Amino acid sequence: MAQTRVVILSSRSLFTEGIASRLRQYAERFELQYIDSRQTDALDQVIAARPSTIILDATDEEFGRHGSIDTMVDALHSVKIILVDPQQEHIQIVTSERRQAGDVSDLIDLIADNS
Numbered sequence: 001m002a003q004t005r006v007v008i009l010s011s012r013s014l015f016t017e018g019i020a021s022r023l024r025q026y027a028e029r030f031e032l033q034y035i036d037s038r039q040t041d042a043l044d045q046v047i048a049a050r051p052s053t054i055i056l057d058a059t060d061e062e063f064g065r066h067g068s069i070d071t072m073v074d075a076l077h078s079v080k081i082i083l084v085d086p087q088q089e090h091i092q093i094v095t096s097e098r099r100q101a102g103d104v105s106d107l108i109d110l111i112a113d114n115s
Contacts, residue, residue, distance in 0.1 A: 003031040007051040011037045011062045015086040019055060043067030047075045058085040058092070069094060 006023065010016035012034075023030050035045045037060055046054060046067075054072060056063060069081055073096040081094040101107045 003029060004053060005031045005049065005051040006033070006053045006055065007046050007049050008032070008034045008055045009037050009042060009046055009063060010034070010055075010057040010060050013057055013060065013086070015084070016055070016057050019084065037062040043071060046072060050076065051079065053080045053082060055082045055084060058083040059087065
């Protein structure tokens with residue numbers, strides 16, 4: 001079974017450290033990399049890692065100073081971004097998919113497919 005490449009991007013909060021610790025218990029399933037969001041090249045490191053999943057601490061203000069979710073989605077076309085918030089009981093998952101849309105009818109078809 002191939003491992004899923006996962007990057008945790010955080011300034012090392014206790015919350016994300018706990019997530020990393022838990023994921024390390026499944027080392028056979030996940031290739032885990034922890035990137036410190038305080039580094040000025042953190043976004044470049046994430047993109048270079050080519051993960052299929054990125055876990056972001058939604059309360060981490062450091063990430064917004066050096067990058068954005070839009071930049072990650074543009075660089076990593078099929079990435080799944082999971083926003084976790086230690087103050088909430090839910091997570092937010094951001095996914096991206098690229099499709100051709102040459103005219104309005106293509107756009108209408110795409111919208112109708114996801115309804």
